[in-house]
Each structure stands twice: as C-alpha cells, then as structure tokens.
Amino acid sequence: MQSFSQRNGFIDSQILQKDNISYDLKLSLFNVIVMCLEVDLKNEKEDSYSQPNKYKTLIYIIYLEFFKGRVTSHMFKNAHSWKIIEFIESEFFNLEFFEVYDFLEIIISKFKNKYADDSYIKVSMKFNDSLKKHNSAYRVVEGSVVSITSEDEINEIERAAAQDAFIQEHLNKAIYHMSNKDGPDYRNSIKESISAVEYCVREITRENTLGDAFKKLEKNNIIIPEMLRCSFLKLYHWTNDKKSGVRHALMEEGKMPKLEEARYMLITSSAFINYLKEKQL
Numbered sequence: 001m002q003s004f005s006q007r008n009g010f011i012d013s014q015i016l017q018k019d020n021i022s023y024d025l026k027l028s029l030f031n032v033i034v035m036c037l038e039v040d041l042k043n044e045k046e047d048s049y050s051q052p053n054k055y056k057t058l059i060y061i062i063y064l065e066f067f068k069g070r071v072t073s074h075m076f077k078n079a080h081s082w083k084i085i086e087f088i089e090s091e092f093f094n095l096e097f098f099e100v101y102d103f104l105e106i107i108i109s110k111f112k113n114k115y116a117d118d119s120y121i122k123v124s125m126k127f128n129d130s131l132k133k134h135n136s137a138y139r140v141v142e143g144s145v146v147s148i149t150s151e152d153e154i155n156e157i158e159r160a161a162a163q164d165a166f167i168q169e170h171l172n173k174a175i176y177h178m179s180n181k182d183g184p185d186y187r188n189s190i191k192e193s194i195s196a197v198e199y200c201v202r203e204i205t206r207e208n209t210l211g212d213a214f215k216k217l218e219k220n221n222i223i224i225p226e227m228l229r230c231s232f233l234k235l236y237h238w239t240n241d242k243k244s245g246v247r248h249a250l251m252e253e254g255k256m257p258k259l260e261e262a263r264y265m266l267i268t269s270s271a272f273i274n275y276l277k278e279k280q281l
Contacts, residue, residue, distance in 0.1 A: 016149050016179075017138035020096035022224075025134035028090055029100065032126045034085065036107055037062075041081060058110050059084055066106055067091050101138060108143050132259070135179035153267050160196070160270035163277055164203065170196035171270065178262045186262040193262075193269040194239045200273045204280055210236050224281050233273060239244040239265075 017025060040058040063084050095103065104127055112120035126141040131139055137149045157175075161168040170192045177189035201213040214229050 010141060016095075016135055016137035016154060016170060018149070019097065019148070020153065021100055021136070022134060023093075025033075025130065026093060026100060026132035028134060029104065029127060030089065032123070032130060033092070035126070036111065037085060037088075037191060038125055039119075041138075043183065050079060057081075058107070058114070059088070062103075062106065063108055064090060104140065104144065104145055108140060112143060149263075156267060156274060158268040160273040163200070163273060166199050167196045167273060170199060171266070174266050174269075178259065179207070184258040184259065184262075185261060189262040190257055190265045193265040194236065197236075197269045197272055200276055204276060217279070225278065235265075235268070 037059045053194070059081055062221055067088065092100070092103065108120050108124055108127070111123050115152045118231050120143065124143070127140050130136075137147055137154075139148050140146075157171060174189045177185040177192060192253035196206075197210075201210055204207060205213040205215040206215040207216050214224060214233075217224065
C-alpha cells in the first residue's frame, strides 16, 4: 500500500518519473557510474600512468569534457583520482534530470568506444536495472536514453484517476504494485487495473459484468463498435483465466504476468474508462 506521506499528499505518488528524478534513482545510477569508473581505473593500472595515458581514463574524460574541470599538477598523483570522484559526486547530485541522462549517454559512449568487448552492453543493463526499479519513464537502448511511455499515456491514466475517488484508488494501487521497488506485484497490479474498469461499468450501468453492461449501453443507444467490444471482452476474460494467474492461483509458473502486461493493462484500462465516460455523455 502507499505510505502515509503519499496518501496525504506530502510526497508525490508518480506514475512514472518523466520530468524529474528522485534522489533514490540518482543514487542508484551514481552507484553504477562509480562501478564503471573503478573498473576503468583498474584496467588502466593507474600506478604506471604517463601523462597522456592518464587523460584517457573515463574519470578524467568526464571531469574534463562533461564538468569542464580545471587541470592542476595534483592530477598526476595516483590518489587524486578519488578526489575527482568526490568532485563528480558533488556535481552529479546537482544535475537536472535531463543532464543526468546526458551523463549516462556519455558514460556508455565512452565505454563503447574504449572497450572492444560487450562491456557497454553490461553497463547499459546495469543502468536499466536502476531505471526499471525506480519506475523511470526512460531506458537505455543502443547507447541512447529513450522514453518508454508517452506523455499521452500518462495523461490518459491521470484523467481516468480524476473521474472518481474509487477509480483513483484502484489505479493508484495498480501503480503501487507495478512500481514497488521492494517487490513489484504485477499480478495484483493488473487485478487493480481491471477492477477500476469494473467499478466504472457498475457506476454507469448498474450491471456487474462487462457483457451485461455492454448490452445495457446498447439499449440506451450508447453503441460501442463490435470489434472494440469483443477485443476488450477478450482482454477481460484473460484476467479471469486461471492460466493467466491474475485472479486465481497460478497454474503454471511460466504464465506469471510481467511488467509489460501490468503497464499495458494500466494504460488500456485507463483509456477504456475515459472512453466509457465520454460515450456516456
């Protein structure tokens, strides 16, 4: 469930981190960055640096190119590398959210250019683990940070949540289960998303099932195209199928819903709620 602070509006309960970045996400990303710098330092055998080689390390490239750091004579002392990491740390936590993602792209690009193996892919995977855990709206794809959810999709969810307090409660629970970094529960996230649709249908038609609700809507001259009606009914039946494991005990381990299904159901259910409300008008 949501924390006291989230329920009472003291802390924003975000669907996805799109236009900002939390401290926890920054910290998680920075830990990956430090790991990358340490690996690079070890590979370069810092104790045998010459001046030209020293500036080829990631830590100095970042210091000089991204943060526009000043070169001093102290930089040629081995211990000074950790002073630069401390400098990078202090600067990193003051970056705007978009500058953080610029920084990630530079790290990945430098790794890709410097190492012939698949190191940059492993680094990208580490970054994506952090982005996924902390519910970021972005992922690293082929060395670039790209949006995985459009502004329209986020707006659709927020508009549905604003329709009714009970719909909002179901959708908030769906978001919580999907984005809980201590242990996401995609099955219950899907369950809450479809429960929001069921509640909306009952409020409009006073019917308990989607099939009966659609029939009543048609009697009231609210026509939903047949293909659209059938598509959503099939999706609804999937959530009630024992094999899907959404509303019943899991029958097959391999059928466990994943993040992709949870996000799809959240967005689709929200869009369908908005659609029904508009048809009602």
